[in-house]
Amino acid sequence: xxxxxYAGPDGEKTWPKKYPFCGGVFQSPIDFHRDILQYDSNLxxxxxxxxxxxSTNQFTLTNNGHSVKMYLSPTxxxxxLPFEYTASQLHxxxxxxxxxxxxxxxxxxxxFAAELHIVHYNSEKYPDVTAAMxxxxxxxxxxxxxxIGPFNPSYEKIFRHFQNVKYKDxxxxxxxxxxxxxxxxxxxxxxRYEGSLTTPPCYPSVLWTVFRHPVKISQEQLLALETAMYCxxxxxxxxxxxxxxxRNVQEFHERLVFISFRE
Ligand SMILES: NS(=O)(=O)c1c(F)c(F)c(S(=O)(=O)CCO)c(N[C@H]2CCCc3ccccc32)c1F
Ligand SMILES: [Zn+2]
Numbered sequence: 001x002x003x004x005x006y007a008g009p010d011g012e013k014t015w016p017k018k019y020p021f022c023g024g025v026f027q028s029p030i031d032f033h034r035d036i037l038q039y040d041s042n043l044x045x046x047x048x049x050x051x052x053x054x055s056t057n058q059f060t061l062t063n064n065g066h067s068v069k070m071y072l073s074p075t076x077x078x079x080x081l082p083f084e085y086t087a088s089q090l091h092x093x094x095x096x097x098x099x100x101x102x103x104x105x106x107x108x109x110x111x112f113a114a115e116l117h118i119v120h121y122n123s124e125k126y127p128d129v130t131a132a133m134x135x136x137x138x139x140x141x142x143x144x145x146x147x148i149g150p151f152n153p154s155y156e157k158i159f160r161h162f163q164n165v166k167y168k169d170x171x172x173x174x175x176x177x178x179x180x181x182x183x184x185x186x187x188x189x190x191x192r193y194e195g196s197l198t199t200p201p202c203y204p205s206v207l208w209t210v211f212r213h214p215v216k217i218s219q220e221q222l223l224a225l226e227t228a229m230y231c232x233x234x235x236x237x238x239x240x241x242x243x244x245x246x247r248n249v250q251e252f253h254e255r256l257v258f259i260s261f262r263e
């Protein structure tokens with residue numbers, strides 16, 4: 001079984017044994033609270049190039065046993081970072097039906113219901129995400145905090161396929177759509193810090209951009225996310241629900257998180 005379980009005997013406390021970086025520096029996620037935030041006027045709005053993928057294209061959505069991830073088009077990239085970063089995949093983190101507090105980043109100690117990550121790699125310096133993922137300037141991840149509100153038709157373009165990726169290694173094709181629809185209002189307002197992958201191997205290789213404003217999805221959409229998927233394969237006699245796949249917040253010593261907005 002992949003070491004990546006979050007709870008129980010193989011949970012995140014055991015990760016450093018096999019993945020030393022998980023016990024190292026610059027670990028993510030973290031809590032955003034007032035006394036580590038510093039306004040930075042140089043933090044300009046990101047530009048999302050090629051995010052509007054035509055419906056004639058398709059994204060592959062798959063269950064990899066610890067998250068549900070969707071491979072993105074290599075024509076998608078972000079500008080206005082130190083380098084150009086090309087999209088690789090997006091995936092989610094969530095809680096469970098009794099405790100909808102599955103975000104990875106927290107704000108003033110509070111979890112949001114879930115969190116979407118859009119993973120990009122530095123395509124100016126590295127040929128692909130595998131070459132980039134253990135380099136300090138290798139990855140840039142956009143994080144969108146999710147909370148309960150009205151039904152969200154854009155998120156439904158992904159969520160409607162969850163019944164076809166219930167079990168590990170299942171996959172389904174999703175018609176292309178404008179991935180920018182998944183971003184919140186005011187994407188120019190964000191938290192920025194240097195951190196890590198939040199799953200093993202926890203490489204300190206991620207430039208994090210966490211948008212200030214959450215996106216709303218409905219209670220029913222959130223319940224679907226919390227109850228649709230399993231970590232196990234379809235024929236496994238002991239099915240394991242895919243829930244609570246978020247890492248706990250990490251210590252953040254003597255460091256600052258830069259914000260593009262004035263509180
Ligand atoms: N929260 S997080 O740090 O953004 C984060 C995850 F939480 C996470 F689960 C994964 S996963 O693949 O293991 C399953 C879902 O993608 C990734 N993938 C990264 C790092 C591992 C290898 C790899 C290879 C190609 C593309 C992306 C990645 C991840 F970046
Ligand atoms: Zn993630």
